[in-house]
Amino acid sequence: MDSTLESVNKAEEMAGQLAKEAGFDEDARDGIAMAVREAMINAVLHGNAYDPDKRVNLSLEQNGREMIVTIADEGKGLEPEEIPDPLAPENLMKQSGRGIFLIRAFMDEVRFRKLEPGTEITLIKRVPGTELDRQEAST
Amino acid sequence: MTMKASTRQVDGVTIVDLSGRITLGEGSVVLRDTIKDLLGKGAKHILLNLGDVSYIDSSGIGELVSAFTSVQRQGGELKLLHLTKKVHDLLQITKLYTVFDVQEEEAAAIKAFSR
Numbered sequence: 001m002d003s004t005l006e007s008v009n010k011a012e013e014m015a016g017q018l019a020k021e022a023g024f025d026e027d028a029r030d031g032i033a034m035a036v037r038e039a040m041i042n043a044v045l046h047g048n049a050y051d052p053d054k055r056v057n058l059s060l061e062q063n064g065r066e067m068i069v070t071i072a073d074e075g076k077g078l079e080p081e082e083i084p085d086p087l088a089p090e091n092l093m094k095q096s097g098r099g100i101f102l103i104r105a106f107m108d109e110v111r112f113r114k115l116e117p118g119t120e121i122t123l124i125k126r127v128p129g130t131e132l133d134r135q136e137a138s139t
Numbered sequence: 140m141t142m143k144a145s146t147r148q149v150d151g152v153t154i155v156d157l158s159g160r161i162t163l164g165e166g167s168v169v170l171r172d173t174i175k176d177l178l179g180k181g182a183k184h185i186l187l188n189l190g191d192v193s194y195i196d197s198s199g200i201g202e203l204v205s206a207f208t209s210v211q212r213q214g215g216e217l218k219l220l221h222l223t224k225k226v227h228d229l230l231q232i233t234k235l236y237t238v239f240d241v242q243e244e245e246a247a248a249i250k251a252f253s254r
Contacts, residue, residue, distance in 0.1 A: 005164045030225065038197055041163055087234050093208060095201035098233055102197055105232050 001056045003048035003073075011058050012037040015069060022062035023127055031106030032067060032125050036060075038099040039071045039121050047075025047119060065130040066108075072120040080112050142166035142192075144173045152184040152249045153177055154220075158191035161199030170199070174206040183215035184252040186242070190221030195229060207239060216240075220248050 001007040015036035019029040040056065048054035054074040061068050084091050086098045104110050109124035142159035155173055160166050177185060187206070195203070203219075210217040218240040222230070230236040242248035 008163070034196065037162075041196070041198070045163070092234060092238065093204055095205045096197070098197040098200055101233070102229075 001058055003044045003050050003052065003054050003056060005044070007056060007058075008037060008040040008044055011040045011071075014058075014060055018060050018062050019067055019125075022064065022067050024067070024125070025128075028125065028128075032069075032123075035103040035106040035123055035125075036069055036071070038103050039069070039123060042078065042099055042121070043071050043073035043075070043119070047073030047078065049075065064127065066124055066126045069123040070120060071123075072115060072118060074115075074118040077114060077117065078112065078119040142169045144169050146173070146177065149245075150249050151254065152186050152252055153182045154186045154188055154245070154249075156188045156191070160194040160196075161192055161202060162194065162196040163198035167198045167202040170202045170206060174209060178209060178213050178215070183210075183213070184254075185210055185215065185217045186220050186245075186248050186252075187217065188220045188245070189223065189226055192223065192226060195226055200229065200233060200235065203239070204235065216252055218242055218248055218251065220245060 001011070012033050016029055016033035019032040024032065040058070043056045044050065048056060057070075057072040059070040080100060083100055084097060086092070086094065086101045091097060103121075103123065107123045108126050111122040113120040113122070142157065142161060142165060145156050147154050147156070155177070157170065161170055174185070207217050220242045222241060227236070230239065230241070240251065242251060
């Protein structure tokens with residue numbers, strides 16, 4: 001996908017649609033769509049910096065038990081552990097820095113992988129009531 | 140869906156009726172420009188009616204925070220009115236719900252501004 005806002009909007013829409021097909025309820029669907037939007041913003045804006053020569057790779061899949069979204073950019077890379085906690089009092093009134101926090105809030109699992117160059121983020125949400133969800137609940 | 144903002148005056152309070160999505164790009168810019176314009180005109184009491192705002196992303200949250208601090212810096216007050224459940228939940232998880240003065244009734248919100 002191009003490094004544009006249109007791609008962000010398109011990915012969000014696709015994620016919402018797939019989440020519906022996977023059987024998530026409305027709240028979960030909204031959360032997934034928002035997490036994908038935020039991850040796409042990171043890729044397009046912070047990663048590729050709207051560079052028309054850089055692409056974002058988006059992969060969405062669902063198998064009835066979980067939904068897995070992978071987004072990869074070609075940017076300068078991201079150090080997730082270095083992102084300040086947006087809930088800390090000194091960061092609460094900052095204008096930015098809430099994207100990754102929101103992604104983690106809405107998804108069950110979030111993984112980062114360094115690329116050369118770029119960052120790949122994998123977002124996983126389990127469908128409630130399935131075996132995968134029960135395993136997660138018991139751990 | 141684009142975001143729209145219209146303003147009206149009630150008892151010295153500028154009410155901004157927002158509708159649509161406050162997201163990266165157009166929505167955030169509309170909010171930023173509206174607040175900038177109002178502060179330029181000397182508005183001190185600003186009430187953002189979010190009743191028809193269906194969605195806010197992290198950029199929109201940042202814009203709300205920025206609006207709040209800009210108005211405060213000019214010696215004014217900014218309050219929020221009619222949050223939808225989605226926006227309410229988002230402000231809760233980002234711990235901003237208690238930072239903003241969130242009002243449920245327009246008349247009570249107007250009275251709540253200090254004069």
